[in-house]
Amino acid sequence: MTFQMITTTRRGFLQGAGLVIGIAVAPKAFAASVAQGVPAGGGSGLPQMNAFVKVGTDDTVTILSKHIEFGQGPFTGLATLVAEELDADWNQMRAVHSPADDKVYANLMFGMQGTGGSTAIANSYEQYRTAGATARAMLVAAAAEEWGVPAAEITVEKGRIRHAASGKESGFGALADKAAQQTPPTDPKLKDPKDFVLIGKDLPKLDTAEKSNGKAIYTLDVLADDMLFAVVAHADHFGATVKSFDDGEARKVQGVVDVKQVPQGVAVYADNTFAALKGRAALTVEWDLSKAETRSSSELEADFAKMVAEKGIDAVNKGDVGKAFSEPGVQSLEAEIVFPFLAHAPMEPLDAAFVMGDDGVLDVYTGAQFPGGDHMAAAQVLGLDASKVRLNTQLAGGSFGRRAQFGSPYMQEAAEVYKASGGKRPLKHMWTREDDIRGGFYRPMYLHRMKGAIDADGKVVAWDQTIVGQSIMGKASTELDDSSVEGAHTLPYAIGNLRVISHNVALTIPPLWWRSVGHTHTGFAVETFVDELLQKVGKDPVEGRLAMLTNEPRHTGTLKRVAEMADWGSAVPVGRERGVAVVKSFGTYVSQIVEVSRDEGGFPRVHKVWCAVDCGQPINPNVIAAQMEGGVGYGLGAVLFDEVTLGEGGKIVQSNFHDYRSIRINEMPHVEVAVIASTEKPTGVGEPGVPPIGPATANAWRRLTGTPVRRLPIVPGGVS
Amino acid sequence: MVSFTLNGTEKTFDGDPDTPLLWVIRDFEKLTGTKYGCGVAQCGACTVHLDGSPRRSCITPISMVEGSDVVTVEGISGAEADAVHKAWLALDVPQCGYCQSGQIMSAVALLQLTPKPSDEDIDGAMAGNICRCATYQRVRQAIKDAAGMMEG
Amino acid sequence: MSVSRLLFIAGLSAAVAAAAGLAAGVSAAQDHTAATLKPASDFEQITDKTARAVALFEEAGKVIQHPRCVNCHPAGDKPLQGMGMHPHQPPVARGEADIGMPGMMCGTCHGPANVDVVAQAETIKSIPGNPAWHLAPIEMAWEGRSLGQICEQIKDPARNGGKTLDEIVEHMAHDDLVGWGWDPGAGRESVPGTQEVFGELMRRWAADGAACPKA
Incomplete structure (x- = not known):
C-alpha cells in the first residue's frame, strides 16, 4: 500500500496550536456558522484523502484515526504505531478522527470502516506502522535530495533527521513539503519488534489534557450560530407507534419553535435544550400498541424456558453426550441461568449535530462507530447524494457497543428530525438518559440450561448446554449465530462429549452487542458451571481448570500468572472468599481472581481483583491496564445491579441511573493488572476485561455463601 | 432577570x-x-x-x-485545581473523558475542604460522580497524589 | 474537615435560599386535605387523660412514622429514599454536621426549595429541597423504632436536641423543615393532614401529660 503525504499547501490542516487533538475550532472558512465542532480529518474543507499520517511544517505529526476514540485509546495506540516506524518524538504526535470512508479507512477485519470487536489495534498493527514507515522513507528521501547525500546514510531518531558525515540535521517540518513530492516506497520495511523503542512503553495518552480541562469537544458540544435543539418523545413500549398527539401546550412553551411527527416519535424543536425538554414534557401523545411487545419480562422468560425443550441448532455436537450421561457411575449437575436485558448507558447519550457548510455540503457530527453507515443513513434519509454529506466523527462519551449499529437506526432518527425541521437552521438532536435506557438495542435476555457429567474418577466427561435468546446478528431461527454461543461452543476445556444448542428468539425489542458480546453471558455460564463441577468433586478451581486446559497454553499462561499474583492458596481474610475465571474473547486471554465478602446489605462486596491479560504484543501497557480496570468495573456493575425489565403489559420499567445503576467509586474494587509479555500479533483489550469478572465474583460468592448465582443481577432491583 | x-x-x-x-x-x-x-x-x-x-x-x-x-471546569483555579490537573495527567485518568469535568469539580471541592482525604472521604465526595468507563481506581489515586503534591 | 466550615457552607446555602425567594422552578404547594389525619378534637370523647394522650400521639404517629419523615431520621449514617425506604441513591452519608460529606453535601443536590425535574424520569418528578435540608442527628434516629420508643425519645432532652416539651411542640407545629413533609414536591406522597392539625395533636398530647404508647 502507499500513502500520500499531505502538505500544508493543502487547505489549512496544520495551522498551529489550535489544532491539537480534540480541541480544534473549525476555521472560519469552513462553515461560517460552526462555532465549535471538530471536522473529520482535522481539516475542514479538505478533500477526502487517502492518508493516515500528516506531517506539519510546525513539526507536528498527526495521525488520522480510522477508529473512534471513546476512551479505549486508539488515538494513542495508532499514533504509537506510526511514531514507532517514523522514529518520531512522542511529544510531536497528534491524532484526529479520519473522514468517513468505508474503503480507505476500512477496518481490515470488517471490510468497512468500523470500530468494534476489540479490533482497532489488531487490524491496524501493520497498516499504521506501514504508514509511519512510508512517511519516514519520504522524509529521508527529501533530506537526501535537499542535502545531496545518499539516503542510506541518513538516520532518524526522536523526530530528528541526521546525516552524520556532513553534520546536516533537520526536524520533520522543514522537509514536509519536499517529502510530499517524493514517490512513496512500494514496500517499506517494518522494524523487527526487538528494535521497538515506543511500542510496549507506557507513553502518556494524547487526549488526557483536553479531557481534564473541559476543552475536549464531544458531539453534545458542537455549537453553531442560530442552532435549533431537538428532542423526541418516544414510546415506553417496544414496537409502539404514534397514534395521535396534542402539541397545544408544548407550543406555548417559551423557546419552542416547532413540533413535528417523525417515524420514531414526536420531535420538539426549540431555541435551547431546556425549552425542547419542557416542550416535550408538555406533549400529550397517544401511542398505538397494536404491534408492540406487551409481554412482561417474566412472561418472556417463561416463553424462553418452553423453547429449551424444542429442537434447536447444534452449535457443536461432538462425542456422544446422551451416552456419556447414562454411563454407570456418572454423576451429573444441572443449572438454569437467566440473564437480563442490559443497556449500554454510555455517559454521553446518543446525539448528532447537522450544520450546512458554506460549500453546500451538510456537515454531520456524531460519535460514529460505523462512520460509513452513519454517513449513508444520513444521506438516504435526507435524500442527498453521499457527496453532499460529510460525516465528522467526534470524540464520544463512551459507547460499549451502543454506537455501532447496522443500518444506523439512531442516525436515521436524528436525520429524520433534521429533515422534518426543513433544514433551515443548524440542529442538534439529543437523547436524554431516559431515551438511552429505554432505547432498546440491549444485550439480549438469555436463558442457559446447563448439564454436566462427572465420571467416577472425578473427571468432567460431558457438557450439554442450551442457550435461548435473540440473535444479535439477526439470524433466522434455523441459522446459527456464532455470537450467541461464542465461548461455549468453543469451550477451551478438554471435555470429550460436548454439545451446545442455540435457539434464536425473535422479539420486537432490538438487540445489540454489548461490551464483549456473547461472552457477556457465555463467559458467565461456562465459568460458573465449570467451577461448580470442580467444587462438586472437590477440585481446586485453578488446578482443576489447568488440568482441563490441555491444549490451551495462553489460557494456562494467564491463569498461572494470576494465581501467582493473588498468591492463590494462601490464607484469605476471615469473612472473605476468592473466585477465579478465565475467558478468551476477541483473541485476548484474561484470567481474574476476585476477593469477595458479604456487605451490610447482604450482597457481594468485591474488594480486590487480580487480572492477567495476554493480548499478544502489548502496544501501551498503561492503556491495556486501564482497559482491564474499566472492563472490571463495567462488567461488575452490570452483574451486581443492572437489568432492563418489561413490566405488566410490556412497559419498560427502568429509566435513569437511579434504577439502572452504574457501579460507583465506593463499590469499585482495587484492580491489579499484569500484562503478559508476548511477541504474538496484538489483539484487542477494549472488551476482554469484562467477561471474567462476573463469573469470578459469582464463584467467590458461591464459595462464601453456598448459594450459586442463577439469575442476574445479583442484587435484586439493583438497589443495595 | x-x-x-x-x-x-x-x-x-x-x-x-x-x-x-x-x-x-x-x-x-x-x-x-x-x-x-x-x-x-x-x-x-x-x-x-x-x-x-x-x-x-x-x-x-x-x-x-x-x-x-x-x-465551571473552565474557570477552576487555585492550588487544589492545579494539583488535581497535574495528578490527572500523570495517571492518565480519563478514558472517554465525558464525566471527567464533574469528577474534577468534585475532587477539587473535596481537597478544598479536606486537604488529606482518606479512602472514606474520597468515597463520600466522589460517589455522586458516575464514570461508565470505571476510571475510579485512578480517580482515587489521583486525588491522593494531588493531596500529596499540595502537602509537599 | 471542620464542622464550622461545613456550617458556614450551610449558612451560605440558606442565604442563597433567602435570595431566591419565590424561585420559579419550585413545585407549587399541593392541596392536601386533613382527611387522613384526625384533628385533636376527635379525641375529646376519650375521658381518661393518659389514654387520650396515647391516642393523640398514635394519631400523630401517622406523620412521625411516615417514610417522608423517617427517611431523614435513619438509624445509620445514610438517609433513605422513597415510600419503600431504600438506601439513598446516589450514596450519601451524614458527615460530621449531618449535612453530608465534604465534596458531596446535602446542598450539592438539595436546594432551598423543591425543584421540578422536567422531561426526565417519570419516577423522579422533583428534587426535594428546603433551606435547612439535613439529616436528623443520630440520637434522633427513628428508623426501625416503635412509635412508643420514638415517643420516649422525643421527650428525652438527651435525644431530642435538648428541647423542652413546649419547644418540641413548637418545633413540630411550626418548623419549616418539618413542614416540608406536607409539601414534599411533585411525585412524592406527602404526610397526612396538615402541619396545623399535626401541631395541634402534639400540643394536646403534651397538655394531656405526653403519655407514650406502650409499643
Whole structure:
C-alpha cells in the first residue's frame, strides 16, 4: 500500500496550536456558522484523502484515526504505531478522527470502516506502522535530495533527521513539503519488534489534557450560530407507534419553535435544550400498541424456558453426550441461568449535530462507530447524494457497543428530525438518559440450561448446554449465530462429549452487542458451571481448570500468572472468599481472581481483583491496564445491579441511573493488572476485561455463601 | 432577570427562570465543559461550584443562582485545581473523558475542604460522580497524589 | 474537615435560599386535605387523660412514622429514599454536621426549595429541597423504632436536641423543615393532614401529660 503525504499547501490542516487533538475550532472558512465542532480529518474543507499520517511544517505529526476514540485509546495506540516506524518524538504526535470512508479507512477485519470487536489495534498493527514507515522513507528521501547525500546514510531518531558525515540535521517540518513530492516506497520495511523503542512503553495518552480541562469537544458540544435543539418523545413500549398527539401546550412553551411527527416519535424543536425538554414534557401523545411487545419480562422468560425443550441448532455436537450421561457411575449437575436485558448507558447519550457548510455540503457530527453507515443513513434519509454529506466523527462519551449499529437506526432518527425541521437552521438532536435506557438495542435476555457429567474418577466427561435468546446478528431461527454461543461452543476445556444448542428468539425489542458480546453471558455460564463441577468433586478451581486446559497454553499462561499474583492458596481474610475465571474473547486471554465478602446489605462486596491479560504484543501497557480496570468495573456493575425489565403489559420499567445503576467509586474494587509479555500479533483489550469478572465474583460468592448465582443481577432491583 | 457571575464574569439571564443552570452554561454561555449525563442529579457530570460548593447544575434552576458565583471546569483555579490537573495527567485518568469535568469539580471541592482525604472521604465526595468507563481506581489515586503534591 | 466550615457552607446555602425567594422552578404547594389525619378534637370523647394522650400521639404517629419523615431520621449514617425506604441513591452519608460529606453535601443536590425535574424520569418528578435540608442527628434516629420508643425519645432532652416539651411542640407545629413533609414536591406522597392539625395533636398530647404508647 502507499500513502500520500499531505502538505500544508493543502487547505489549512496544520495551522498551529489550535489544532491539537480534540480541541480544534473549525476555521472560519469552513462553515461560517460552526462555532465549535471538530471536522473529520482535522481539516475542514479538505478533500477526502487517502492518508493516515500528516506531517506539519510546525513539526507536528498527526495521525488520522480510522477508529473512534471513546476512551479505549486508539488515538494513542495508532499514533504509537506510526511514531514507532517514523522514529518520531512522542511529544510531536497528534491524532484526529479520519473522514468517513468505508474503503480507505476500512477496518481490515470488517471490510468497512468500523470500530468494534476489540479490533482497532489488531487490524491496524501493520497498516499504521506501514504508514509511519512510508512517511519516514519520504522524509529521508527529501533530506537526501535537499542535502545531496545518499539516503542510506541518513538516520532518524526522536523526530530528528541526521546525516552524520556532513553534520546536516533537520526536524520533520522543514522537509514536509519536499517529502510530499517524493514517490512513496512500494514496500517499506517494518522494524523487527526487538528494535521497538515506543511500542510496549507506557507513553502518556494524547487526549488526557483536553479531557481534564473541559476543552475536549464531544458531539453534545458542537455549537453553531442560530442552532435549533431537538428532542423526541418516544414510546415506553417496544414496537409502539404514534397514534395521535396534542402539541397545544408544548407550543406555548417559551423557546419552542416547532413540533413535528417523525417515524420514531414526536420531535420538539426549540431555541435551547431546556425549552425542547419542557416542550416535550408538555406533549400529550397517544401511542398505538397494536404491534408492540406487551409481554412482561417474566412472561418472556417463561416463553424462553418452553423453547429449551424444542429442537434447536447444534452449535457443536461432538462425542456422544446422551451416552456419556447414562454411563454407570456418572454423576451429573444441572443449572438454569437467566440473564437480563442490559443497556449500554454510555455517559454521553446518543446525539448528532447537522450544520450546512458554506460549500453546500451538510456537515454531520456524531460519535460514529460505523462512520460509513452513519454517513449513508444520513444521506438516504435526507435524500442527498453521499457527496453532499460529510460525516465528522467526534470524540464520544463512551459507547460499549451502543454506537455501532447496522443500518444506523439512531442516525436515521436524528436525520429524520433534521429533515422534518426543513433544514433551515443548524440542529442538534439529543437523547436524554431516559431515551438511552429505554432505547432498546440491549444485550439480549438469555436463558442457559446447563448439564454436566462427572465420571467416577472425578473427571468432567460431558457438557450439554442450551442457550435461548435473540440473535444479535439477526439470524433466522434455523441459522446459527456464532455470537450467541461464542465461548461455549468453543469451550477451551478438554471435555470429550460436548454439545451446545442455540435457539434464536425473535422479539420486537432490538438487540445489540454489548461490551464483549456473547461472552457477556457465555463467559458467565461456562465459568460458573465449570467451577461448580470442580467444587462438586472437590477440585481446586485453578488446578482443576489447568488440568482441563490441555491444549490451551495462553489460557494456562494467564491463569498461572494470576494465581501467582493473588498468591492463590494462601490464607484469605476471615469473612472473605476468592473466585477465579478465565475467558478468551476477541483473541485476548484474561484470567481474574476476585476477593469477595458479604456487605451490610447482604450482597457481594468485591474488594480486590487480580487480572492477567495476554493480548499478544502489548502496544501501551498503561492503556491495556486501564482497559482491564474499566472492563472490571463495567462488567461488575452490570452483574451486581443492572437489568432492563418489561413490566405488566410490556412497559419498560427502568429509566435513569437511579434504577439502572452504574457501579460507583465506593463499590469499585482495587484492580491489579499484569500484562503478559508476548511477541504474538496484538489483539484487542477494549472488551476482554469484562467477561471474567462476573463469573469470578459469582464463584467467590458461591464459595462464601453456598448459594450459586442463577439469575442476574445479583442484587435484586439493583438497589443495595 | 437573573444576575450571577460565571468564572468571575458578570452575567445576566432573562429567559425562562426554570432553566437549569446546566443549560444556561452550555446553550447560552457556550461553555461546554460541563456535561449532561442524567438530568436528575444521579451522575454528577454537570457538577459546578456554586458559591464555592459543589452543585449539580442540572437540577439548579437559574432563578436559584441570583447573586451567586458560578465556577465551571473552565474557570477552576487555585492550588487544589492545579494539583488535581497535574495528578490527572500523570495517571492518565480519563478514558472517554465525558464525566471527567464533574469528577474534577468534585475532587477539587473535596481537597478544598479536606486537604488529606482518606479512602472514606474520597468515597463520600466522589460517589455522586458516575464514570461508565470505571476510571475510579485512578480517580482515587489521583486525588491522593494531588493531596500529596499540595502537602509537599 | 471542620464542622464550622461545613456550617458556614450551610449558612451560605440558606442565604442563597433567602435570595431566591419565590424561585420559579419550585413545585407549587399541593392541596392536601386533613382527611387522613384526625384533628385533636376527635379525641375529646376519650375521658381518661393518659389514654387520650396515647391516642393523640398514635394519631400523630401517622406523620412521625411516615417514610417522608423517617427517611431523614435513619438509624445509620445514610438517609433513605422513597415510600419503600431504600438506601439513598446516589450514596450519601451524614458527615460530621449531618449535612453530608465534604465534596458531596446535602446542598450539592438539595436546594432551598423543591425543584421540578422536567422531561426526565417519570419516577423522579422533583428534587426535594428546603433551606435547612439535613439529616436528623443520630440520637434522633427513628428508623426501625416503635412509635412508643420514638415517643420516649422525643421527650428525652438527651435525644431530642435538648428541647423542652413546649419547644418540641413548637418545633413540630411550626418548623419549616418539618413542614416540608406536607409539601414534599411533585411525585412524592406527602404526610397526612396538615402541619396545623399535626401541631395541634402534639400540643394536646403534651397538655394531656405526653403519655407514650406502650409499643
